[in-house]
Amino acid sequence: MMTNHGNRITQGQFSFLPDLTDAQITAQIEYALKNNFAVSVEYTDDPHPRNTYWEMFGMPMFDLKDAAGIMMEINNCRKTFPHHYIRVTAFNSVRGVESPAMSYIVNRPKNEPGFMLQRTETRGRQIQYTTRAYVTDKPAGERH
Amino acid sequence: MNKLSGKERYKSGVIPYKQMGYWDADYVPKDTDVIALFRITPQPGVDHEEAAAAVAGESSTATWTVVWTDRLTACELYRAKAYRSELVPNTGPGTKTEAQYFAYIAYDMDLFEPGSIANLTASIIGNVFGFKAVKALRLEDMRIPVAYLKTFQGPATGVIVERERLDKFGRPLLGATTKPKLGLSGRNYGRVVYEALKGGLDFVKDDENINSQPFMHWRDRFLYCMEGVNKAQAETGEVKGHYLNVTAGTMEEMYERAEFAKELGSVIIMIDLVIGYTAIQTMAKWARKNDMILHLHRAGNSTYSRQKNHGMNFRVICKWMRMAGVDHIHAGTVVGKLEGDPLMIRGFYDTLLDTHTPQKLEQGLFFEQDWASLNKVMPVASGGIHAGQMHQLIHYLGEDVVLQFGGGTIGHPMGIQAGAIANRVALETMILARNEGRDYMREGPQILEDAAKWCSPLKAALATWKDITFNYDSTDTADFVPVATPAI
Numbered sequence: 140m141m142t143n144h145g146n147r148i149t150q151g152q153f154s155f156l157p158d159l160t161d162a163q164i165t166a167q168i169e170y171a172l173k174n175n176f177a178v179s180v181e182y183t184d185d186p187h188p189r190n191t192y193w194e195m196f197g198m199p200m201f202d203l204k205d206a207a208g209i210m211m212e213i214n215n216c217r218k219t220f221p222h223h224y225i226r227v228t229a230f231n232s233v234r235g236v237e238s239p240a241m242s243y244i245v246n247r248p249k250n251e252p253g254f255m256l257q258r259t260e261t262r263g264r265q266i267q268y269t270t271r272a273y274v275t276d277k278p279a280g281e282r283h
Numbered sequence: 284m285n286k287l288s289g290k291e292r293y294k295s296g297v298i299p300y301k302q303m304g305y306w307d308a309d310y311v312p313k314d315t316d317v318i319a320l321f322r323i324t325p326q327p328g329v330d331h332e333e334a335a336a337a338v339a340g341e342s343s344t345a346t347w348t349v350v351w352t353d354r355l356t357a358c359e360l361y362r363a364k365a366y367r368s369e370l371v372p373n374t375g376p377g378t379k380t381e382a383q384y385f386a387y388i389a390y391d392m393d394l395f396e397p398g399s400i401a402n403l404t405a406s407i408i409g410n411v412f413g414f415k416a417v418k419a420l421r422l423e424d425m426r427i428p429v430a431y432l433k434t435f436q437g438p439a440t441g442v443i444v445e446r447e448r449l450d451k452f453g454r455p456l457l458g459a460t461t462k463p464k465l466g467l468s469g470r471n472y473g474r475v476v477y478e479a480l481k482g483g484l485d486f487v488k489d490d491e492n493i494n495s496q497p498f499m500h501w502r503d504r505f506l507y508c509m510e511g512v513n514k515a516q517a518e519t520g521e522v523k524g525h526y527l528n529v530t531a532g533t534m535e536e537m538y539e540r541a542e543f544a545k546e547l548g549s550v551i552i553m554i555d556l557v558i559g560y561t562a563i564q565t566m567a568k569w570a571r572k573n574d575m576i577l578h579l580h581r582a583g584n585s586t587y588s589r590q591k592n593h594g595m596n597f598r599v600i601c602k603w604m605r606m607a608g609v610d611h612i613h614a615g616t617v618v619g620k621l622e623g624d625p626l627m628i629r630g631f632y633d634t635l636l637d638t639h640t641p642q643k644l645e646q647g648l649f650f651e652q653d654w655a656s657l658n659k660v661m662p663v664a665s666g667g668i669h670a671g672q673m674h675q676l677i678h679y680l681g682e683d684v685v686l687q688f689g690g691g692t693i694g695h696p697m698g699i700q701a702g703a704i705a706n707r708v709a710l711e712t713m714i715l716a717r718n719e720g721r722d723y724m725r726e727g728p729q730i731l732e733d734a735a736k737w738c739s740p741l742k743a744a745l746a747t748w749k750d751i752t753f754n755y756d757s758t759d760t761a762d763f764v765p766v767a768t769p770a771i
Contacts (some may be wrong), residue, residue, distance in 0.1 A: 141518065143481055144704050148520030152453045153715060155483060155707045157737070163715070170718035188450065188522045229453075235638040235659070238443045241453035256517035264506055268513035268548060272520075 141253035148186050148251060151226055151243040161210060164227070164245055168206040176229035176240050177201045178209050182220045184282040186251070187272050196220075199230055213245055222248045222283035248283040297348050300336035304359065305345060310366040312389040318426040319407055320649045321386045322371060324419040324592055334417050335365035335386035341411040343394060363390045372762050383592065385423070385649075397434035400560040400607050408595060422595035425602060426650035433655055435606040439570035439577050441658025442636065442683055445610060448550065448576070449522045451485060454714045455682050457706055458486035458526075460665065460689035465492065469499050473507030475699060479692050480515030480523045482703025486685065487511075489528035491555045491582040501531075501540055509547040526553035526578045526611075534562060541569060551576040556600075557583045560607060567608025578663070579609040589758055596759070598627075598647055601634040604660065611661045617679040619667035624757035625679055635660040636683055644763035661685055669748040670709040670741060674727025677713055686710070696743050705744035708734055 140146055144155060153159060159167070171178050178200050181193035196216040200209055216225050225246035228239050252273040259267040274282040287302045300306065312318055319342075325334035337345075343363035344353070367387040375382035396402035412420050446452055461467070461475045476487045487508075495501035508525045516523045529540035529552050537558070544552045552575055554566050563579065570577040587594035597614075604612050614631040615623035630646030636659045640652045664680055665687035676686055688706050695702030712734040716723045723730060735742035 141520075143518045144483060144700075144707075149483065149707075150450060150521055153711050155704070155711045156715065156734075159715075163719075166719045167715070170720070186520050188516060188520050191450070236443060238447060239452045242450075243453075254517040254520060256514055265547070266506075266510070268509070270513070270517045 141251055146251065147247065148188075148224075148244075148253070150186075150188065152241060153243045159243070159245065161214075164213065165206045165210050167241070167243065168209050168227070171229040171241055172204055172206060174229075174231070174240070175233075176231050178203075179228045179230065180209075180212050180216050180225065181228060182216055182223040182225045182246075184223050184248075184279060185272060185275050186224055187254075187270065187275070193224070193226065196225075199228075217246050221246075224248070250283075293349055293351055293354060295349055295351075299333055300340045300345065301330075301333050303336070303340060303345060303349070304362050305339040305343075305365060306332055306336035307364045307366055310364045310389060312366065313391075315392045315428045315430050316389040316426075317392060317395065317403075317407075317428060317431060318650060319388050319390070320423045320425070321388065322419075322421040322423050322592065323368075323384045323386050323417050324381060325384070326416055326418050329416055331368050331370075331382070331384040331386075332365070335368040335384065335388065337414065337416045338386060338411055338420065339363040339365040339388045341414050342388070342406050342409065343390060360391050361394060363388050363394070381418075383419075392428055392431050395431065397431070398436075398564075400435075400564055400603050404560060404603070412593075419593040421591065421593050422599050424596065424647065424649040425599055426652060427602065427606070429653050429655040432606065432653075432657060435657065436564075436567060436571060436608045437605060437657030438610045438660050439567050439575065439608050439658075440610045442610075442661045443659065445576050445661060449485065449524070451522070453682065454710060455677070455680070456486060456661075456685040457484045457703075457710060458488055458663070458665075458685045458687040459484055459692040459703070460488045460490050460687060461493075462490075462689050462693050464490040465496065466498050469503030469507040472499060472504060473511040475511075475693060476508050476525050477511035477515055478699035479703045480512060480525075481518050482692070482700035483519075483707030484523075484688075484692065484703045485521070486524045486526060486551070486687075488526040488578070488687065489553055491528070491530075491557075491580040493528050494530050502543065505540075505543055505547060505549075509549060512549070522550065524550040524576070526551050528553045528555070528580075529566070530555045530558055534565065537562070537566065538569070541566070541573070541575070545573050545575060549575075551578055553578040553580060554609075555580045555582040560603070563604070563609065564607045570610070571608070576610045577608070578611040579604060579613075581613045591759060596647065598631055598634050601631050601660070602652075605635060605654070605657055609660060610658075611663050611685060613665055614662035616664040616666055616668050616676070618672050618675050619664065624760045626761050627757070627759055628679065632662050632680065632684070635662050636681075645761050647761055659683070663687060665689065667751075669751060670705045670744045671728075671731065671749050671751075673709040673713045673731065674723050677710075677717060678724045682714070691744070691748065694747075695740065696747055697740055701740035702744065704738070705740040708738045708741050709744075 180196040183193040229241035231240035255271045257269040365388045371383040374380040527544045588597040615628040617625045663685045669691035692702035
């Protein structure tokens, strides 16, 4: 079990808050749409902090301007992958940004065993650190 | 006073700067000119246009007397030209302040070496600040032409890539400076780093004067800090960092420290402004080459940026540092313990973050500035801020900023982790409310109280610091606001 605040991985904008309700998620989507961000739903069962490319649950919804429609996609993803991490990412295409502008987790497995910090002693007092998620010892799809 | 030419102009002896060609009221600056705006307090009896011409002369080609060797050159081109001088509002007869003038001076781009802050500044703030004909002199702002900007690397990483590397979007980053600043052993120091990062901060930071002292040599610090960083990363599943200060007595030692930080896997290193412009530019090149974020602490700047009549405005430092290539710079908090008028600070932040800054006199931005695709610098707000001010911090500083709660994390009554949790919960709850469209500036205290109901560390933080404010008047304020901006 993870021993940090909330006993959970704390990636994303709102991991320190109680899990967002659908109404709260919808409000955040509305904020994204108001700012012309394209919203995307992504999922993974590999929570490593440097696992950049979560699987895309479809493409970013560039042309969907309806928060309820996007919320439906999130719920579809939850239904398909109930034990995966799911995050909502909003992309800003404005010159000078052209990068995600929001990212928050909306689904997570019940148990989050966390990470093993592997220390390899090297030269002198130096240590080489490797972070390994316990769950990724199992193959994809059999992790939660 | 007419401009002289030919034989008359080059007769040996001393003539006024205005007549030497350093004043030209009809001059229209070229798009490729560097323009500097100085605040000049002339010596009694010195005409302000002559003072402006003198500043133009002494910061470009002039010496005190006529020299015939000018005639071997295209001297008209190389002479800086003062083209405008006007009384600063609320100075001069009938006010409490002696007369000051804003002088606009244009420099041909070829006066400066490409890609060298040292060369640019050797002219613009070189001899001229000690010049007797002016009683006081302050460099207020500069317009840097796109062609010259393009000769600079700019921020090694920039805000966008920094966020992508750290996987942190849509909220300010959170940091803390390890305290006490001096005296902790490496082992004890790393404890603070670990606790704060595990609690929820993104970064912890060395202080400006932590280098390699008898109580903690740099290698020990680096080793223990990276143990803390990596352990916290594994405990939270988030990318974490500690700004390892590589400031040292020589470049060779700085390189050695930076290389060691890289070897240990640090995402960020840090330098102090006092190492000088060339050293800063050098480290920026190193950082770009080595995938490193470069944090700059502005140690020393207040010796010349704080007083309104002499020195230089901090917004000029912001411009130079964006050109020099740092990724972070301390740029004020508005509500904390250090100097900072809200409008002035907004001007600094815009200078660091905008792709294009329009002229905004009320923020002290005298020139429109196209930033020519130079990366954005992340402003850092540090010094006397706490969780109870979260709504104000987000309102004044926006989301592209590192909020550094040093005392506000480490001084928490329930410990360092609790301090970090309080800050992170306050931040996330306020961003959530802002995005929901709530009037978070007005409702801020209530939003925090509501979160404190389920988060006891936040409750304790609010109780400890709720009435702490730093209400002093700012010394560096706008000249173009009808009413003074109240300090918060």
